[in-house]
Structure formats: C-alpha cells, structure tokens
Amino acid sequence: MPPIKTPSVPQLRRDAKRLRRAWDMGEPAARRRVEAVQAPDRRTELKHADFLHIVARENGFESWPRLTWAAETVGLPRAARQRQLGQALAHGINWRVTALLQETPDLAHDLFGQSCAVYDRARVAVMLDEDPGRATRQCGRWRPIAHLAFSRYIHARPELVADMLAIAEMLLANGADVNDAITAEAAPGSPLSVLYGAIGHADNMALGRWLLEHGANPNDGEALYHATELGHHEGLRLLLSHGATPAGTNALLRALDFHDHGAVALLLEHGASADEFVPAGDGEEPAWVVPALHQAARRGCDRRMADLLLDAGADPLRPYQGASAWAYARVFGNRDVAEAIAGRTGTAALTEEEALLARAADGQDSPGRYIDPARLPEAYRDIIRTILHLPGRLDHLRRLVALGVEYDRPDAMGVTPVQVAGWEGLPEVMAYLLSLRPDLTHVNRYGGTLLSTILHGSTNCPAAAVRDHAACLELALTHGVALPRAAVEFAGREDLAAFLQDWAEAHPGQVV
Structure with missing residues (x-):
C-alpha cells in the first residue's frame, strides 16, 4: 500500500x-x-x-x-x-x-x-x-x-x-x-435506506x-432493484418473502440486463407486471426506464426471455420513443426477440433510418448511405452507448459510426460511450472509440471523469472479474488524461492502486 x-x-x-x-x-x-x-x-x-x-x-x-x-x-x-x-x-x-x-x-x-x-x-x-x-x-x-x-x-x-x-x-x-x-x-433528493445498504450495496x-426481521421496510424503492444485481437470488427471495412489491421499482427491467430468467420469473410470480412502464421523473435515469420487450431487445435477451414476457402480458404493440418493439429489436440486432414478437403480431415496414440501422445490425455495410442523427427517433440516439458492452459488437459499432450515428453523445446521465467502455473494462472497444477523438475532459452527471469512471467500474461492473480495467486505465493515461493524487490512494483494487502508483512515479507531470 x-x-x-x-x-x-x-x-x-x-x-x-x-x-x-x-x-x-x-x-x-x-x-x-x-x-x-x-x-x-x-x-x-x-x-x-x-x-x-x-x-x-x-x-x-x-x-x-x-x-x-x-x-x-x-x-x-x-x-x-x-x-x-x-x-x-x-x-x-x-x-x-x-x-x-x-x-x-x-x-x-x-x-x-x-x-x-x-x-x-x-x-x-x-x-x-x-x-x-x-x-x-x-x-x-x-x-x-x-x-x-x-x-x-x-x-x-x-x-x-x-x-x-x-x-x-x-x-x-x-x-x-x-x-x-x-x-x-x-442524488441528494433520493435517500438510500440502510436496508438497501445491507442487501443491494454490501451483499x-x-x-x-x-433488518427485515426487526421492521425494515422492504419497499424502500432501492433494495429490490439492486438485489437483482447480486448474481444470486437470496436477496430477492428475502425481500419478496417480507412483502416487497415489484410494482414501480423497475427491478424486472434490471433483471433483464443480466439475462436472469430465474429472477424475472420470481418477480413475475410476486406481482411484477411485464407490461408496466414507469416513465422517469426529474433527476431519474431515463436510460433505465423502458418497456420490458424493448429492454429485452436492447440487452440481447434470448427467445425464452421474450416468450416469458409475452406470456406474462407484455404488450408487443407498445411503442417507446417513436419505436415499435419489433422495429427496436431489428435495429438492435436481436433476432430472437424480433421473431418472438412477429409470431404474435406479424412484422411491419421499417422506416428508411430503421432499415439502415437494421442492415448494420445484420452485418451489412451501406456504402454511400448516411443517417441524419437529428431525424432518428430518440429511442435510437444512444444505440452505440447501449450496445457496446454486448459481446461481439465492435464491428457493429464501426458500421453505425460509418452511417453517421453519434459516437460521443452523452446519455441522459451525461455518460459518454468511451466512459461506458472504460467502466465496462473493454479496452478493445475503448481503443476504437478513442481513435475517433472523443472529448476526454467530459464530466458526467455522477461527477465522473473518464479515469474515475474506469476505477468505479473496476469494483462495480458486474463482469469486472473477467474484464480488463487495467488496460483501460493505461489507454486513458496514454491519451493524456490527468491522474489525480486521490485516484492512487482510493483505487478499489490493490493491483490498480499499484499500477497507478507506478504510473505517477514514471509520469509526475501528469499527476494533479
């Protein structure tokens, strides 16, 4: 140390x-x-x-x-x-x-x-x-x-x-x-309960x-949602057995992020609605609030998950920010979800922009064709930020950029694609985005810089154990990102703290 x-x-x-x-x-x-x-x-x-x-x-x-x-x-x-x-x-x-x-x-x-x-x-x-x-x-x-x-x-x-x-x-x-x-x-207006602290934060x-046996409220607005992130179902079962209500929590959507069929089924059994859509309020995170079928499509969920949602009452005709669930699945390259929806409702014509995006998702180039981002439905504006963490999507990203899709656009919480790549610990994706010369001085609404976002991801990304946050740190520092003294002291992993300490000693002019 x-x-x-x-x-x-x-x-x-x-x-x-x-x-x-x-x-x-x-x-x-x-x-x-x-x-x-x-x-x-x-x-x-x-x-x-x-x-x-x-x-x-x-x-x-x-x-x-x-x-x-x-x-x-x-x-x-x-x-x-x-x-x-x-x-x-x-x-x-x-x-x-x-x-x-x-x-x-x-x-x-x-x-x-x-x-x-x-x-x-x-x-x-x-x-x-x-x-x-x-x-x-x-x-x-x-x-x-x-x-x-x-x-x-x-x-x-x-x-x-x-x-x-x-x-x-x-x-x-x-x-x-x-x-x-x-x-x-x-989020000063959103208190975090000690029950969330014990279950959702500390596992x-x-x-x-x-806490639950001594009267803690299981419907605190946070614990159930974050219990889906733990990689096991003990927290979910514990909260649900003490009366937690899934309605209004978006826990179902979060379970879809992890392709967790068991958690989705458990939530549906305890009253979660597959057709619930809770629009975000002021200061919330709109990127997480989306109808369930659209969520399954953009997160790369399989046919089994789509059928689970449809059988539970998810409306395949519900639009989201100007996009139908079927078109959304096509644009995001999720054939499983698209076919499940088509089996219930049939297909529909894609717009010109959706057709180009769907071609990119299907692995097809469109030389000489371009998209005006201003004409895209809002549902598609953050597609690069949304899919970059999915396996095998780097070529898909390149095709989207070739079409003119924005590659440095902050999402609703101010997080840019290169910051997401760093948080996810994906150096190959991050290197590609860096080659496009994004704004490396950008600070998101969480107060995160590129460097601090990588460090946060190194201990909070669910897939951190199989990702390479050290390589992402090296990429950021090689591109001239400043190294705050506090980053060395408060790195969450011992190997990253040692790496940053070595870098600071070798590049003292970069330390601020």
Whole structure:
C-alpha cells in the first residue's frame, strides 16, 4: 500500500502560500489544483483562506479548520490513516481496510462509526456504555447504523457475523432506526435506506435479514432493484418473502440486463407486471426506464426471455420513443426477440433510418448511405452507448459510426460511450472509440471523469472479474488524461492502486 504522506501544519501553510503565488503567476499546475476544488464562480477573487481550503481538501479534509482540529487532537498521521480507513470502508475497499488495521489495530477506536463498520463489538459496547446517545448521533456523514449497513467488511471477515449482529442489536436497543437512510451525493433528493445498504450495496444477507426481521421496510424503492444485481437470488427471495412489491421499482427491467430468467420469473410470480412502464421523473435515469420487450431487445435477451414476457402480458404493440418493439429489436440486432414478437403480431415496414440501422445490425455495410442523427427517433440516439458492452459488437459499432450515428453523445446521465467502455473494462472497444477523438475532459452527471469512471467500474461492473480495467486505465493515461493524487490512494483494487502508483512515479507531470 502506498505510504500516507503527512506533512505538518506549518508545511501545509507554506504550501498554500506557494500555491497562491503560482496562481497569481498563472502557472498551469496551480490552475489545475484550484479548478479541482473550487467551483468556477469562486475562482475570481481568491483569498488566503481559499488556498488553505484547497490544500486541506487535497490532503483529504473537508476544510482547513477540520485539518487543524485533527492535528491538535489525534495528530495528522493518525488522522490521515483514519480518513483513509473511512474512505476504504465507504467504498468497500477491503484489502485497504485490512492493511490499515494490521498496521494500526486500534485505528477505529476513537471513531464510533468506524468501530461499527469493522464490527468491533467490545469497543462499541464500551462507547455506548459511556454515552448511549452515540447510537443515534451522526458520525461523520452518517449515523452508526448506516456505517454498519453499508460496510462490506463482512466479506473480508465473515467470522465476525455474530459480532456484527450484536452491534446491530446494541444500536437498536439504544434508539437506532432500522429504516434510517443516507443521502447519496449524486442524488441528494433520493435517500438510500440502510436496508438497501445491507442487501443491494454490501451483499450482506445476514444483516439484511436482521433488518427485515426487526421492521425494515422492504419497499424502500432501492433494495429490490439492486438485489437483482447480486448474481444470486437470496436477496430477492428475502425481500419478496417480507412483502416487497415489484410494482414501480423497475427491478424486472434490471433483471433483464443480466439475462436472469430465474429472477424475472420470481418477480413475475410476486406481482411484477411485464407490461408496466414507469416513465422517469426529474433527476431519474431515463436510460433505465423502458418497456420490458424493448429492454429485452436492447440487452440481447434470448427467445425464452421474450416468450416469458409475452406470456406474462407484455404488450408487443407498445411503442417507446417513436419505436415499435419489433422495429427496436431489428435495429438492435436481436433476432430472437424480433421473431418472438412477429409470431404474435406479424412484422411491419421499417422506416428508411430503421432499415439502415437494421442492415448494420445484420452485418451489412451501406456504402454511400448516411443517417441524419437529428431525424432518428430518440429511442435510437444512444444505440452505440447501449450496445457496446454486448459481446461481439465492435464491428457493429464501426458500421453505425460509418452511417453517421453519434459516437460521443452523452446519455441522459451525461455518460459518454468511451466512459461506458472504460467502466465496462473493454479496452478493445475503448481503443476504437478513442481513435475517433472523443472529448476526454467530459464530466458526467455522477461527477465522473473518464479515469474515475474506469476505477468505479473496476469494483462495480458486474463482469469486472473477467474484464480488463487495467488496460483501460493505461489507454486513458496514454491519451493524456490527468491522474489525480486521490485516484492512487482510493483505487478499489490493490493491483490498480499499484499500477497507478507506478504510473505517477514514471509520469509526475501528469499527476494533479
């Protein structure tokens, strides 16, 4: 693990003064440091306090007063390690959690939330005995039960399950709420329940079961949807057996993403509607909201899945953003779904644009023919971003680009195709998109750059184990993408952290 640099407060004050002088002189490196922290409307008349704030943020603290408080109480070296432990716990980076605790076994002892998250039963009991109010008081960003629920440390220390559940009991006995929630930074208006934290985020079935048995609401709007992503059905069965209602959750659509016949059947058995269509509201993710047959078509589902949906009542005549389900299946190259629909309704004529897109999907070039993207129904505008992760679609992508389909168009959440390729860990697809010279400075609505999106995918892409995120990182860096210092520290995988550390040492001018 890279060493944690802990300069003294006087050194950091001098760094802030140097940064201010460099900013005043217009040095590019100083500009990058300021832009990484300060919003555009705050960069006009920067004062000394602003540069202190920037230095504090660069060193992982929320503000300069927080940094000096840490220095005066536990000392900067310990505070830096506690900060790194908190970040590792929040992002499920268990190898880093383990390394930090091996180095400093009592690292979490003076932080109640972290003590809960690492299942230190004895320490939690002592701290609650000293002050029972700790069970409901916010610790950092979250209350203690959220630190417990969102922790993925159980996968590193499964033998601590009894201690974990004992801590849950202690928190509940002292007033904690099993329906507590956190606020997600990317969606401040959409709270995430601790039940979602346990089941959908942490894949912690023991704690999820405990929460449900103690009154957690299974219809929290998130847990059921994300339970379809786990690669098993235990979370789904657990939630459904405690009264979760699939209606309005889009869990059925998410199960289609994974071609999971069992999950789809299970959801249909418990009341999911194959014909339900819930349009997105403000701030939601419209790319995920689509009629089920259209979803099956674009995700590459098979004939068995299409028949399962049709037999359950999916309407084969329902249009979506100007596209029929049959035409949609043809355009996305899904013959199975197209034939299943045609068997119920027959076929229909394709528009000129749909016919060209269908030819591309069928492996046919159309030399001298082009599509005006402005004339395409909205349903087809993001086709490159939508299909690029499917196996064997690179030649299909090339044919679409040759037709004039947009290859750098952000989707509804601001994610571009090259970012999707990086998140998916597909270096061959990413290299092709990079050859088209996309905007490498683009930031999506999640706040993700190309580099951070690749890192996020390395731990969150369901297929990460068989993908190559290291090669994607190398491609991005070779094309000149900046390497933030924090990326080295908070990479979710040990091999990627080592790769980024080596790159930073070999290319110091690229580090910002």
